Amino acid sequence: MRTRNRQDEMVAALADPVADALGFEIVRIRVLSGKRQTVQIMAEKADGTMDVEDCARLSRALSDVFETQDPISGEYVLEVSSPGIDRPLTALAHFARWEGFEAKIELDRLVENRKRFRGILAGVEEGNVLIDLEGEEETALLPFEWIAEARLVLTDALIAESLKGRGGEAPVWTEGADSVADDSQADTPTKTNR
Known part of the structure; x- marks a missing residue:
């Protein structure tokens, strides 16, 4: 449920220690194919929150590790987000x-x-x-x-x-973006990694 296939599991093996060190739980990982692959990571803090700054901090830390370890062949977009209100239940x-x-x-x-x-x-x-x-x-x-x-x-x-203490909708951080991406922007790559 948290991962679906071997490629998701390879990303999880690299992402879990990074997230743990920053105080986040990775809820779900999906490597999605298409014109350009997307590595989609949903995470949250122990209290169930995940704001834009949290998404950006985790995204930067994961980008550093993925640049070194290169778990995905070809170009891809890294997308870090909260699980959202109608969240997946994976544990x-x-x-x-x-x-x-x-x-x-x-x-x-x-x-x-x-x-x-x-x-x-x-x-x-x-x-x-x-x-x-x-x-x-x-x-x-x-x-x-x-x-x-x-x-x-x-x-x-x-x-x-869900909105108690969260201050609004679930944030999405696409690596390289200056602000939160809404659903219409989620498929628009802003940075590619090798």
Whole structure:
């Protein structure tokens, strides 16, 4: 969930120690292909915040390491951002932290003839995610290791909770930019690395 493939894992092996040293947790890493590759890294501090200055600081530190170690062949854009309000849930602790909020979960296998579940997170128990599914009386128990993708659902309650103390929307820092990039700018490369 945090990574999808070997290339993501190679980037994570280099990025995790850098992020840890700066006090950040890497939530998700994706190396996206296209006209120009993008290395997308979502991170946050222990308190769940990540402002523009944090994104820029982590981006600069990662750029230094990636320039030396060269984990991606060819040109690419490094994009460091917060997980956002409707964030991905990639660690068991994320499910516990967001208990009481609505989430969508997709499994890597069929359970009772379905892979996708949507409901209110009800905590964690012995390596399992608990979720109250709409229209069902019992709480579903989903093994964490079976989860392929999970994400919070954007609701008014989630927006209100997420913005407490955060001062606004989730920032995105694209290496080399002078300010936060909004969604329309996210695909516009501002710096290429080897």
